[in-house]
Amino acid sequence: MTEEAFDVIVVGSCMTDLVSQAPRLPKAGETIHGHKFFIGFGGKGANQCIQAARLGAKTAMVCKVGKDFFGDNYIQNFKDNGVHTDFVGQTSNSATGAASIIVNDAGENAIVIVAGANMLLGSEELHKALPAIRHTKVLVCQLEISPQTSLQALRMAQENKVKTIFNPAPAIPDLGPEFYGVSDVFCCNESEAELLTGSSVGNVDEAHKAGQELLKRGCRSVIITLGPQGCVVLKVEEPSPKYVPTTAVTAVDTTGAGDSFIGALAFYMAHYPTMPLEEMALRANRVAGVSVQAVGTQTSYPFRKDLPAELF
Numbered sequence: 058m059t060e061e062a063f064d065v066i067v068v069g070s071c072m073t074d075l076v077s078q079a080p081r082l083p084k085a086g087e088t089i090h091g092h093k094f095f096i097g098f099g100g101k102g103a104n105q106c107i108q109a110a111r112l113g114a115k116t117a118m119v120c121k122v123g124k125d126f127f128g129d130n131y132i133q134n135f136k137d138n139g140v141h142t143d144f145v146g147q148t149s150n151s152a153t154g155a156a157s158i159i160v161n162d163a164g165e166n167a168i169v170i171v172a173g174a175n176m177l178l179g180s181e182e183l184h185k186a187l188p189a190i191r192h193t194k195v196l197v198c199q200l201e202i203s204p205q206t207s208l209q210a211l212r213m214a215q216e217n218k219v220k221t222i223f224n225p226a227p228a229i230p231d232l233g234p235e236f237y238g239v240s241d242v243f244c245c246n247e248s249e250a251e252l253l254t255g256s257s258v259g260n261v262d263e264a265h266k267a268g269q270e271l272l273k274r275g276c277r278s279v280i281i282t283l284g285p286q287g288c289v290v291l292k293v294e295e296p297s298p299k300y301v302p303t304t305a306v307t308a309v310d311t312t313g314a315g316d317s318f319i320g321a322l323a324f325y326m327a328h329y330p331t332m333p334l335e336e337m338a339l340r341a342n343r344v345a346g347v348s349v350q351a352v353g354t355q356t357s358y359p360f361r362k363d364l365p366a367e368l369f
């Protein structure tokens with residue numbers, strides 16, 4: 058490749074969130090009036106990529122959207138955030154991924170996700186992106202696209218000594234054992250850790266135990282995020298788990314906090330390769346802690362200029 062290498066490449070999902078706020082959730086067959094509607098940019102892959110970009114990482118997204126209004130709009134959203142879009146494919150065989158979300162006045166929601174074009178991302182697109190994947194500093198994957206595609210991307214990265222972050226979300230109980238060996242950092246939340254290990258993860262102690270179990274399966278390190286409690290970090294080379302607390306904040310909307318954390322982690326891994334993982338996790342906690350103080354997903358993600366200098 059002649060051009061400069063990327064810091065972070067995300068191989069993952071794009072979703073358009075169609076959000077309606079209504080006094081209550083409609084029953085089957087019923088039509089009700091809501092009081093607010095908005096469209097948001099979401100999808101775990103894109104969220105993580107955009108958070109990394111806002112912190113200053115040179116990023117590229119490998120994903121698939123539809124040849125439709127939402128797909129065009131999403132590509133513009135990437136450009137607006139400085140994300141490289143040469144590996145964003147557009148297909149006429151499926152619609153851009155969409156999440157139709159209804160939120161009631163009590164804050165409860167009902168969601169229908171149609172993954173659409175996300176499921177058509179496969180080998181062909183990965184091969185097109187391979188020259189860039191070979192030279193990136195960090196590659197990030199989740200499970201909102203075909204798991205086979207995620208696995209193939211992680212393998213490509215590993216074969217080229219590129220650092221990998223794997224976020225097994227949304228969790229699948231029968232996650233293939235081969236995902237662990239291709240993860241430099243295996244980063245999940247409490248409920249994903251619970252589903253994967255089969256034991257409850259409700260506090261730091263239980264997170265340490267679950268982390269040890271995940272580590273045994275072959276990843277180089279594990280991070281389990283614990284909402285307002287921060288996270289735990291475990292590394293193959295240091296047997297004792299580390300608890301990384303976070304500063305208390307007044308949370309107004311925690312939607313997308315996990316993705317903000319992972320995007321920030323990817324940025325730190327790319328920019329400060331020798332920084333201890335606990336320190337990166339501490340700083341990612343701080344970034345995600347800012348995201349919970351604003352509504353929405355990407356709309357709540359901070360830019361480098363909004364954050365204290367000590368985080369850089």
Ligand SMILES: Nc1ncnc2c1ncn2[C@@H]1O[C@H](COP(=O)(O)OP(=O)(O)OP(=O)(O)O)[C@@H](O)[C@H]1O
Nearest residue numbers: 246282283284285287308311313314315342345346
């Ligand atoms: N109430 C909070 N106060 C401060 N930080 C928070 C809070 N909630 C989340 N965070 C930060 O965000 C990180 C990720 O949160 P969490 O573990 O809830 O992920 P998640 O369940 O994947 O989030 P979500 O599904 O809401 O996107 C935490 O490790 C922490 O750093």
Ligand SMILES: [K+]
Nearest residue numbers: 310348353357
């Ligand atoms: K938020």
